[in-house]
Amino acid sequence: MRLALEKRDKKSNSIAFMVPLISFIVSLLLGAIVLVASKANPFEAYAAMARGAFGNARRLQYTIVEAIPLLLCGLSVGIAFRLRFWNIGAEGQYVWGAIGITWVMQFWTFVPDAMLLPVGLVVGMILGALWAGIPGVLKAQWSVDETLTTLMLNYVAIGFAEYLYIKAWKAPLGNLGTPVFPDSAAFSTVWGKIHGGLFIALVLVVILWFVQYKTRWGFELNMIGKNPTAAKYQGVSIRRNIILALLVSGAIAGLAGSINTAAIAHRLTKGVNSGYGFTGIIIAWMAHLNPFASIVVAIVMASLTTGAAALQIAMKLPESMGEVLQGLVLIPLLAGSIFNEYRLIVIRKEAAK
């Protein structure tokens, strides 16, 4: 008797639900091992994390605020992944979004105060789109490997932002960072700590869902991702679509950067490369590129971060436990992803021969 894998004919809904659920439980168990090994009670620790992420209105607000850039980056990466384009560069595009809005706030003095925020967001989107467009064109025109080019460009963007806030655009007074944005250009708050960026993110979820599942373009992207040869015979331009999808993807990541800079940091400063772009890749993958599912995944990942911060305060455990758990959630999920496409079958000896 032996075990073998057999390709599924169609996707199973129960598996799509069970795999993430079991994975989450397994990752909590694995995390418990780490906690027990460091002489902490895992039940207490998880309870402290849950309270830290959702315990009261203020903490829930922090978790949602943390989820906004994650959701946007997940959406950004997801649209490129539709056609199997690995945009590992959302981090850099996010940084360009932050640079864009800072540029407007600091130097575009001709823009009226009321218009600073919207103009800043648009410029952030454009810079993010252009930064993503470079690897897009290289891939479309000469099939230069996008995983590696987008990854490399991240660090160029981060380094350039560093140059801006340490040297070129640094505020005359104070530590690192550009001057603080004018108050008139701040986001209005929706509920407590939650800023208006939430609406932009949610509207984008609906738009992207519609575009991906209900329009001709979404259909084309899907076809290219699933079967590029068939798409070509149908007269779908792969080159044009790669570049287009990348521009959209970069624009959304840029928007994430400009929103978070305007709403949280209020200036370009250290910590602009906070890893949202990288986590966005994971969110898109976990959500199976579905914009609505991305909301849930973004909140789960954000709660691990905010929960871990509370863990440090409540139990004096290092905050990096959040990162450990984020990694641990993924490992069983990755292992389980095979069951979306394959089923495990038992082959008996006599049946096999």
Next chain:
Amino acid sequence: MNLDFITKLLAATIAMGTSLTYATVGEIFTQKSGVLNLGMEGIMLMGALSGFATALASGNLYFGIVIAMLTGGLLSLIHAFLCITMRANQVVSGLAITMFGTGLANFLGQRLGPASNNYNLVGMNLTSKFENIAIPFLHKIPVLGALFDVSILTYFLYLLLPFSWFFMYKTKHGLAVRSVGESPRTAAAMGLNVPKIRYIYTTIGGMLAGLGGACLSLSFTPSWNDGMTGGKGWIVIALVIFATWNPGRAVIGTLVFGGITSLQFSLQAAGIKMVIPTQFLAFAPYLITFFTLSIMTILNQNKKGSFSAPSALGTPFAIDDK
């Protein structure tokens, strides 16, 4: 600029480059077999942590190196299991390993220290480190003498580089690795065990990355600090491209990139003002790699040259797939 300055620069470059080169050779082995491991940052950091914690507790540097290599091997084994057996997405799996590895290393860094230091490893000092050993006469050669006044870890690297080149291009094992990375289907038809070979070289790659991490915490800056690899794991990915997947060329990239980084410090130390902002030097390696990769690919457009990535890099292999 005088000879003394250049000698010091070379010495600093080698000291910094040793860690990078080990991990780069490791990642080249992994990628040659067709597996992309983006978990290097996490693996190197875990190597640095476990090596330091072991050396601190046992007082034995070599024991630290062994544990760092085992830790690196173990982490990359998770990656291998996910990507090879479970055919998971290699990019996501690599990122998961980096997240888990950096998180765990930073977490354990505050738990594995002695009780007297509040269980923290930060601020602890080793009683010894891998000291430089000067080879008589040779280390007196102007400039190049710097090559012969290095730690045992670097001397070992001098042996590893030609060996890994020879292994990859002149032995039948090397041929097997390359064929598995270029065309797994053909390799399998020729009777090679594709998953097994990928498992072996992914694990070896992780062990070398763990060793690279330990070079930092046991030799270059003998201490432990949160996130002390500081993105070196990503530079490694860049260096693999820059070396055009040839382990023999890994050292060129390290010299260029390590040199650029050391140059910032050396110039600062020498009190020389620079025209180029230091931040530009910091991202120059990535920009150079970006151009190298793009130009290489465009030039190789029509013929499959020796400068390109293994064809099957990043794609899972299943013998039963149609």
